[in-house]
Amino acid sequence: MSHGESRTGTYGIVTSALQEESMGSLDDAVRLEAAGPGVWTSYADPDHESINGMFGGWTAAVSVAAVIASADEALRPSALTISYLSVVTPQTTSAIHVERLGGSRSIDHWRADLRASDTGELQATASMVLTARRPTEAHDQWSMPRAAAPNALPEFHAPGTQGQQTDIRRLSGDDDGFGSGDTRTTHWIRMASGRQLDHLQLAYLADQFAPRSFYWGVGRRPSATLTMTVYFHATDDELAEVGTGYILNEATGTRGSHATSGQQARMWSPTGALLATTEQLAWYR
Incomplete structure (x- = not known):
């Protein structure tokens, strides 16, 4: 397919022809x-x-x-x-x-x-x-942490209009943890619209974490992401199995100093499949 050719492909991406109905x-x-x-x-x-x-x-x-x-x-x-x-x-x-x-x-x-x-x-x-994702021998280094069911936890939305787009159920590391020195957080998350999980959504949700400098530092402070990497491990079947449900995000800081702060995160399906890993470096002052 030539670049710029209009199509709506496997992922439901809308190009030059506008869809009358949107998935979310x-x-x-x-x-x-x-x-x-x-x-x-x-x-x-x-x-x-x-x-x-x-x-x-x-x-x-x-x-x-x-x-x-x-x-x-x-x-x-x-x-x-x-x-x-x-x-x-x-x-x-x-x-x-x-x-x-x-x-x-x-x-x-x-x-x-x-x-x-x-x-x-x-x-x-x-x-x-x-x-091209072909079947091969497999290996998993990590296991999904134990977590209470999302429906047993209160709904939370991050600040700002983008925070209304996601439904978060926090298990650890809420706002009370800012300034605690412990950068580990865990939460369930899904799109509030009920959209089906795919690679686009994984990329979107990979940035849905409070800056780690909020936790190891004095609390809220000016911060912005400089660069982010996401490794997608999920198969089509694993994405389909999650559907419109929650995924579990766990994050931890790596090091913060000299105005930059790192973090790593894992993104799990409810059945324990590692869907993606992500790492980012943020600026702070």
Whole structure:
């Protein structure tokens, strides 16, 4: 398929033909319009705004959407690394420029650059690896932590409009933990719209953690993600099994010093399948 060709593929991504019905607000938020060979545009929906502009998970998800819309439908996302360069202003349009860098029958390497449509300013740049997921021998190093059922826990929404998009059930590390010195947190999470889990949603939810500097430091402080990597391990069957249900996110800090703070996280299905791992580096002061 040539870059920029319109289609609605396996993931329900909308390109130049607008769907009359959406699976959920995330689909509206990452809706793509073809704008030429290798170029897509997307509107920065203010429903996904954070205190620093558009939510970083939205930027990651729309980058994944643009690559999936351009790549071979038989391949699945395996890795994403995205760096955030400048603020994406809500209610503006961004152009996503995608390029296949190389690969083979089983592996594709892609780049996606998010630019402000009016000025051309580079807002984010992402690299992605897509692979053909074939059955092989398997290994699991970690086990899912024990957790109370999500329905037994109170519903929580993070601050801001983007916080209304997710339904969080916290097991540990709530706001009372800010300044405690313990950076470990665990929570159940799903999209409040009831959207089916897929790779776009995993990319979005990979950034749904309070900065670790809030926990090991004095509490809330200015902070922003500089770069984030997500490794997608989930199979299509495992994603389908989760459906519209919750996944379990556990996160921990690595080190914070000299204005940067690291964190790692694992994302589990309710039955204990490791769906994705993620790591990010944030700035703070």
